[in-house]
Amino acid sequence: MDQKKTTLDLFNNVDLATELRLGLPGTDNQPEIIKSSLSGNKRTSSEMGSSTCTDENESRFSPPTKEQVVGWPPVRSYRKNILQVKKTESEMGSGMYVKVSMDGAPYLRKLDLKMYQSYEELMKGLQVMFKCIIGLYFEREGYNGSQHVPTYEDKDGDWMLVGDVPWEMFISSCKRLRIMKSCEARGLGDC
């Protein structure tokens, strides 16, 4: 018990002027309490060993930077990788707009693929936009039961049937959409 008291006294009686300090000579001796949430107190790995005092002074005046602090937030790398993939896929500005043409229509439309989470939603969106019916997808036969078939041009410039590949793969490779008439599309559906 006594030891504890002594050590606390150590803190109370400490002479700040002779204590090891952090900070450049001439910096303010008063401890600074940061009230603002605008903290730029991010240490990059190259700043290891530099004083916190200096950083605090800088943060008060410089706008919060988005430089990455090593190991913060505390998220494992494999999680970061998953999120990173998501980000790159959707980082095409504020939307993933692709041109959509429909055979027989006088002009094209533009559609933001990011607005949809699945093929189901995309089909609904297309049907509303073009006032057409697209029909049901079957793995073997393609689209059945309607006049229209949705196709898309992929990164390699090939025209593909919409719906074969997982959604994420589709939106990352789709360059433009074309709703074909089913009589023309029959060639595409064969495997």
Place this chain on the structure above:
Amino acid sequence: MVYSLPEEVLEHVFSFITSDKDRNAVSLVCKSWYEIERWCRRKVFVGNCYAVSPGIMIRRFPELRAVELKGKPHFADFNLVPDGWGGYACSWIDEMSRAYPWLEEIRLKRMVVSDESLELISTAFKNFKVLVLSSCEGFSTDGLSAIASNCRNLKELDLRESEVMDLSGRWLSHFPDTFTSLESLNISCLGSEVSFSALERLVARSPNLKTLRLNRAVPLGKLSTLLHQAPQLVELGTGAYSSGIRSDVYTGLSKAFLGCKELKGLSGFWDADPSYLPALYSVCSRLTTLNLSYSTIRSPDITKVIGQCPNLQRLWVLDHIEDSGLNALALSCKNLQELRVFPSDLYAADVNVTLTEQGLVSVSQGCPKLQSVLYFCHQMSNSALITIAKNRPNLTCFRLCIIEPRTPDYLTHEPLDIGFGAIVKHCKNLNRLSLSGLLTDRVFEYIGTHAKKLEMLSIAFAGDSDLGLHHVLSGCESLKKLEIRDCPFGDTALLANVAKLATMRSLWMSSCAVSIGACKILSQKMPMLNVEVIDENGSLDSRLDSCLVEKLYVYRTVAGPRSDMPGYIWTMDRESANRI
């Protein structure tokens, strides 16, 4: 008069005592109990592989069947520990291969394991059954081939979150056709595709398979095939959870899930397509564990699933669940014990995601059994924390990460001291705590005063002075692991509490204010500690004692300074810095 029972009787009695703590207590009763106990101890947990040497362990416990080791400090998970730091499993496996021919189980966490070691394991231990490599690295699929080929009685192969050099997926085909003992397989961390037919045949001939965690490369269309072969599964990790618009896949999946009457846990769900979620509704009512944290599905879809899982005990999810989803969770899942909410955006708040402190407050209110929380968010208030503390005094693990360092209470702009103070005051059984947000020395005063059962504490960007650290070291009686980064804690507090460090497993301090001189003094005063200074900037020998260290790792040990340190680690020994 003391009558002593015959050895055989005591041994039989001891065989019912399985917890490490109890075994350790038994061994302290008297010399003969120590002797009897050490000969019949079958499993050992070594929390820090450098705290003891393989030789010492082997000498004391000659008949082990199961060994668990942990290597790198926890902050290695967040890239704070440089490459080559250590944690090599090699010497342990070498010595155990000679000493324990009947060893059955090896569990390693945050260790470096080589293919040679895996090969040795597969050949040296004739009855090898369980291999768990958690967050390990240093091995490739070649090492896994050896395990597959040679371990005839293998029950469990779990590679959770390890970094494996993925040379090919062919290793899985090396399990012989006669191999039928598999109970648990976790390959979720592997990138490359394994041969599906080999996987299918393996599953088909493993009647005791209870846990199967696939990797992302296993397509959804093939999942139903596996489920039909293993309807007895209790834990399933799917591969990628999306396909094209495949109604046949959907129907097949629904049907397969219907057949899984024992399924209690689900994970995986990479690239999850919400239109495939209803396929698993039939198992929801039995689910106790659900990990959706690899999928970015939105709140309405998550809510639909959760609403059907009244028996959920553990939920891991991204912040896409939003406050609305957490409100639904609070209403539906009265048995919830553990909640982990991970961030979808690591830096700024995603404007499309409304997850605030309210979600956590709702869950704390609605889920009476909630014990363990990991919560990433962008804002917090003292009043929310106080409410959570009062709602849930039964919390044992509370880890809050407000993403922007030093964020104050968003309502009052005050530090979050009293909020966390309420947590430690009300939650008397709290054994793990992670702090974040704007915090002064005051919060540490609360922690030192109230957190008497706290075993692990993580601190970042907090505190004003050494007093903060002193409160923790002098007050937290049960403290075992303390990890600190970017706090103004330094020599005074450290040197005032040297004896405390010998009662703890380890202390990590990086980007703090500890000087080389203090490290030397600490090392002199406490010969049973290894005081390791990590400094990648160059030679420590030429620096003044007043220079600050980059990173400090202090741990108690009976094995002396380690001999496998890389060039950038110095062990403080006596009067000078030694680099071995």
